[in-house]
Amino acid sequence: MPISLSSSPSYSVLNLKTRLHSPLYLTTVKRHRLWSPTPTKNYNADFQEILPGKYSGHLGAVQVRGSWWNLPGVQASESSTAKPVTVSMALKRIWGLIGDDNWIVFLALGALFIAAVSEISMPRILAASVFSANSGESAAFSRSSRMLILLLIISGICSGLRSGCFAMANTILVKRLRRSLYAYLVFQDISFFDMETVGSLTSRLGSDCQRLSHVIGNDIHLIIRNAIQGTGALINLLTLSWPLTLPTLIICSVLAIIFSIYGRYQKRAAKLMQEFNACANNVAQETLSLMRTVRAYGTEGEEVERYKRWLDELAFVSIRESAAYGLWSMSFLTLYRFTQVLAVLLGGICIMNSQLSPEQLTKYILYCEWLIYATWRVVDNSSSLLQSIGACEKVFHLMDLLPTDQFLSQGVKLQRLMGNIQFVNVSFHYPSRISQVPILDRLNLAIQANEVVAIVGLSGSGKSTIVNLLLRLYQPVSGQIYMDGLPLDELDIRWLREKIGFVGQEPDLFNMDIKSNIKYGCPREVKDEDIEWAAKQAHAHEFISSLPHGYQTIVDNDLLSGGQRQRIAIARAMLPDPAILVLDEATSALDAESEHYLKGVFHGLRNESRSKRTIILIAHRLSTIKTADRIVVMDKGQIIEMGDHTELLQKGGLYSRLIGAQAKSMA
């Protein structure tokens, strides 16, 4: 009989149940494919079917082949369309990640082998010592007892070594897996992040990586251990009596068949639960991160209901899986006990016919238990291994993605960037939304070094998209962008980004002190005076100094006003003294006084001896851009007007209409 707690049948049954329902097991999935705000089907009614009374007439549906067991179809996910990951591929990768530390796994396997052989030798010696004591053979009894104690010590030490080493290998694997995956993710193209949700990616990094490590820490280790012990038990049974072994082997085969049926059902249920759990998490994540909006609109009740609907779906599948689990447990335990009963019945007949001694029967019963138990564990852990690998396919697929080619090639670094920019016949649409009408349509624009160019236009006309292309966050579909006469994609990307200061529409601050936020990404060593200079230029020094901890104040997106965040972001963009400064609605949250001041700074800066720069301004507030050298007016991805403020007003086109409309709204 297995002696350790972890290897006792009842513990393992519990263990299986716990694993299936653990958060690790229920990883989240890609939102844009699987997530929808509410479930497509109302499972509430179906869920009621399990309740007694009202639905008791539907008992037929609950029969093994009844409709009650039907699970909803699994929607196509990324992993189902990508190349499936086989066990050998997964193991090869895991092995590669363990790298130089593979000696730990070898040590664990060695200890596992010794412990398994020691444990499987025990029942025979145990029975021998009991029967030698019974027959008064003291020498044999003392020999067996010494042997038992020796095996006990060896198996104890080796089991400890095995568990410790596998746990260590596990820790190493999780760490390396997460680090590698994270490194793969941060080097992906920006369009990749348009298609993936943050929740899904963090879930890959967290629970999926942890789940994958389960493969080595649990599944493989238990498969090998039980395979060794099962083989040992079978050899012992065959040497004791091969005719008696046959019924046990038949029971083991029946058990394997039942388990494979249950395993398939369990696998589908697990996949669905994983999806529904991800959807519930997405609702929770969305609601909690938009709590201010939820509170302002008083939709707390609706949000709770929305979350509950996904929980209902989860429960719908979970209830059926639990019922299937109950049937499986019933079959397993019945067959398990049946083996013992059969062994006693057949063995008893053999004893009465003097074909078997009581000692042999005792050994036989003990090894029968080992065999059936080992069969169950091998089948169970193989199924768990397949499920772990299946559920974590996405991790491997993400690790197969190549980093964005921007980082692969070494581009040209110019001695000095002057800031001449040219868009030649540039057309573009976002990879995540390949629309009929391009976002930019054969756009031509030339910006001279040190020029201040403002881009205006209706919302959605493509202003920010121009900036996105200039920063090389996306590649034009056709046409070319030149920087100082060189194609943008031939320039070294890191060098280029160091030369461009950018403040976006909603600048984000990192959860660190103001000083670190200002010098974030600055390629050179900066002194405190430089940081203060940048803050003063951004009209931020005054409010920063008034904070109790000044520049050391820890901030994040929620702790400062929109205008204060914008000023810190402007200081960050100015600190490296960039050759090109791009401000995309960077002053929209500022009060009139700050904006007026900053306008002066921007215009003054390009003439200052310290730095001359090209400035691109995008603004809806037209007062911000009046003094620009040139104003570019965009509509539906095309430039429709260009000139300075007075010229455009005289033209009487979209610009003058925008100015007129804004003046009216101010009146």
Ligand SMILES: Nc1ncnc2c1ncn2[C@@H]1O[C@H](COP(=O)(O)OP(=O)(O)OP(=O)(O)O)[C@@H](O)[C@H]1O
């Ligand atoms: N990451 C993206 N993925 C798909 N479509 C996008 C993406 N970003 C913008 N778009 C679409 O591209 C079009 C142009 O967007 P863009 O942000 O360039 O407009 P904009 O003129 O800057 O607007 P606004 O003044 O409101 O900021 C819009 O229709 C928008 O929906």
